Amino acid sequence: MTDIRKVTVVGGGVIGGGWVARFLQNGIDVDVYDPDPEAERKLGGLLDNARRAFARLIEGPKPAPGRLRFRASLEEALAGADFVQESAPERLDLKQRLFAQIDALAPPHVLVASSTSGLLPTELQAPMAHPERLLVAHPFNPVYLVPLVELVGGQKTALQAVERARAFYASLGMKPIVIAKEIDAFVGDRLLEALWREALWLVKDGIATVEEIDDVIRYSFGLRWAQMGLFQVYRIAGGEAGMRHFMAQFGPCLQWPWTKLTDVPELTDELVDTIAEQSDAQARGLSIRELERIRDDNLVSIMRSLARSQKGAGWGAGELLNAYEARLRGGEGDTKAEPLRLHRASVSPDWIDYNGHMTEFRYLQVLGDATDAVLFKLGLDKDYVAGGHSFYTVESHIRHLGQAREGDVLAVETQVLAADAKRLKLFHTISNETTGTVVATGEHLLLHVDAASGRAAPAGEAMAARLEALARDHGALAVPAAAGRRVGEPV
Amino acid sequence: MTDIRKVTVVGGGVIGGGWVARFLQNGIDVDVYDPDPEAERKLGGLLDNARRAFARLIEGPKPAPGRLRFRASLEEALAGADFVQESAPERLDLKQRLFAQIDALAPPHVLVASSTSGLLPTELQAPMAHPERLLVAHPFNPVYLVPLVELVGGQKTALQAVERARAFYASLGMKPIVIAKEIDAFVGDRLLEALWREALWLVKDGIATVEEIDDVIRYSFGLRWAQMGLFQVYRIAGGEAGMRHFMAQFGPCLQWPWTKLTDVPELTDELVDTIAEQSDAQARGLSIRELERIRDDNLVSIMRSLARSQKGAGWGAGELLNAYEARLRGGEGDTKAEPLRLHRASVSPDWIDYNGHMTEFRYLQVLGDATDAVLFKLGLDKDYVAGGHSFYTVESHIRHLGQAREGDVLAVETQVLAADAKRLKLFHTISNETTGTVVATGEHLLLHVDAASGRAAPAGEAMAARLEALARDHGALAVPAAAGRRVGEPV
Known part of the structure; x- marks a missing residue:
């Protein structure tokens, strides 16, 4: 484990709340600052689901949960913090203002991580007197179950800060990936964005409905990608000759004018209506809360099935889970x-x-x-x-x-x-x-x-x-x- | 089940061979025509892996496997066939020539399906006297485990042919999705193509390695997509307000110049070398055959875990698997x-x-x-x-x-x-x-x-x-x- 005992979470929405759950379930105390008067009520429901999921994910002993407190001001929330996780709305000016305040209030050794899904750390750290302690730590929803966190430093971020953050997130059972160079949207959201645009075109052009596109994903490459990524899957498809053969065989397809990604579909009211209506039909009357539980149950099942893979050694997210459980089990x-x-x-x-x-x-x-x-x-x-x-x-x-x-x-x-x-x-x-x-x-x-x-x-x-x-x-x-x-x- | 008892498979490579396995394990006889003198030997290894995977996938009774024969000519292979599955190389002229021959040799009631991953059925059926029986049935690797098959008709395809094919593939435990309009690359490969191009840019620009990109995928959205697709996942992320809220919140991101997809990276020798070397490093010495088995084992585990989801009713590919097993179980x-x-x-x-x-x-x-x-x-x-x-x-x-x-x-x-x-x-x-x-x-x-x-x-x-x-x-x-x-x- 690391020396981080108390984290301040700034912004307690879906992502901030997911972080709160992840920290608490690892025995870390959390102080939350969120100016939304509804924040505490909303967070309660999310934490219920997270507790339910975590209890199922970990079959062995679990740490005693950390203590949660809501604080009325940023200053109060930061008192005694070892680490700050910011998940405010995605506006550069707002985040820069927040980081300037945090920088003034928290001693320089306190690490400051932003959950931004696309803004550059160099820009976020610009107004700080101690910019070396800021980095991006971009998680994926639901944060209390999905292991990935992308770590991205800016031009002034200290390598030591990235290393401390990496060790901290790994101790929480997560998979930190350090991105070599900062670019807008980093890696995960670049890939998602590319697919999302193409999907919007397919709906707009009446090629397939929202539900059909989802079924195409979850009955095919979604099953593959829960355990191996794009390149490893294609390596296998290339046969014994491997990746070079695959590139030779399929590379030329990239020259074909298949995708419409050279252009961005305009989000007209009509397209938004089409997607919202098709999404309603797909949900078959299940509420968001019900869908959330189904999603969490399935994520737990998939991760546990991967944990039993390879004669119990585990594979991918399952191997990670085994190592996490072994750490939690400790000695007897x-x-x-x-x-x-x-x-x-x-x-x-x-x-x-x-x-x-x-x-x-x-x-x-x-x-x-x-x-x-x-x-x-x-x-x-x-x-x-x-x-x-x-x-x-x-x-x-x-x-x-x-x-x-x-x-x-x-x-x-x-x-x-x-x-x-x-x-x-x-x-x-x-x-x-x-x-x-x-x-x-x-x-x-x-x-x-x-x-x-x-x-x-x-x-x-x-x-x-x-x-x-x-x-x-x-x-x-x-x-x-x-x-x-x-x-x-x-x- | 359907009235299809014998299928002719034209082309016995990775995709054609996967079809052979899928048909045989459902008790359907298969005659294969493939001019490659090595075809029979190569298919043997693939069928071994497929038998191993299918035995694990289905926990209840399984049909007696169909009979496999290699035939020296297309004419011999087509004798007595109820259905033809073509998986020849992706060249329009080659496929058109094949379909003209098949059309002349097989009686008009025999359905003809092409596994093409991108060519239009209207073009494939152009040289046929009975074009109404041709459609695209595009599967995903490994065909003997992954359930999805995209069905696409051309301008002259009979609706009845699509319906017969849909029923046939469903009887094999697959998930047929009928694509409303024919477009190059259909739906699945359009989505994959978009993501693949973005991934190539990320490697070329040194943002992340092949292994890091794969880890980003399999530790985050890959886990989500094994059970729910893109839209359903975002519906949940939108909270109680659902899809419309999500579109309002995240739609504008589409206007940002995040992706580099307006351009196609040139597959220089240098880029191919980089990818091949990073892929070798990622494989940690595991052979393609070993990786294939790990992939298959994990797919089986994931599908079986989804089959036990929702108190045994199953979810997604698991619900499909339960229905398939129940059909195979039959009466006592x-x-x-x-x-x-x-x-x-x-x-x-x-x-x-x-x-x-x-x-x-x-x-x-x-x-x-x-x-x-x-x-x-x-x-x-x-x-x-x-x-x-x-x-x-x-x-x-x-x-x-x-x-x-x-x-x-x-x-x-x-x-x-x-x-x-x-x-x-x-x-x-x-x-x-x-x-x-x-x-x-x-x-x-x-x-x-x-x-x-x-x-x-x-x-x-x-x-x-x-x-x-x-x-x-x-x-x-x-x-x-x-x-x-x-x-x-x-x-």
């Missing part, structure tokens, strides 16, 4: 004569079945993750597995005692029933913290194995000693009444 | 005095754990899906659940007896141990068909419940009769020795 302590509490999870939307409850196999996922947490504590890490040994579960018994619904938080307590150099018998109890009830128990027999032969084999000295110590500690606990049951045995 | 027959065989699944890459085997909870997923298949056969459908009743699993016992690796095919046999109006006790056996071994068994007790009270309640007459008939049929079978075990009980 010693054992005592009390049940282990090593795993919590919240119920994702894609864990729900047609009955409206958490589906059966997700219970075993939670139990299995709790078992993995016990094994991790015992020293079963990647090196241990690479050394040719592991633990395999050979038998499980699950009792379903209650229900869990979307968003509920589950916590697992684990008791070791028996352990020696070859065997480990665990009893997990899953509580639903949201409803205050026990929802399931799991009894599991694991064997220590030699992976090559696939047969049980005694653990080495160190592992055996840890297994025995854990069994000894837990031997003082009462054996749960439900241990040792057959399916359907009378209570 | 009556019960007999033999175990039920209602569920098969193949082991996806994201089912594998750090030991290199299928992870624990996926066994319960396979068992739960098999239970769902039994319940579906008993008449538990959406209407039944909507009527306020369902079955809940209350207790499970799993034995792990073997392993499954990536790509293995699992098949479940189910025996009903007991059933009455309130209870159903099942015993599933999961076999690994790839290794010919039993890998797990599951014993499960389910209760018929009133969903409102969450308590056991007797099933209605019809359901109770079906439960009892199934129990009676299976009463003739021997009880499995492993039924009724405790965890760790001696064998």
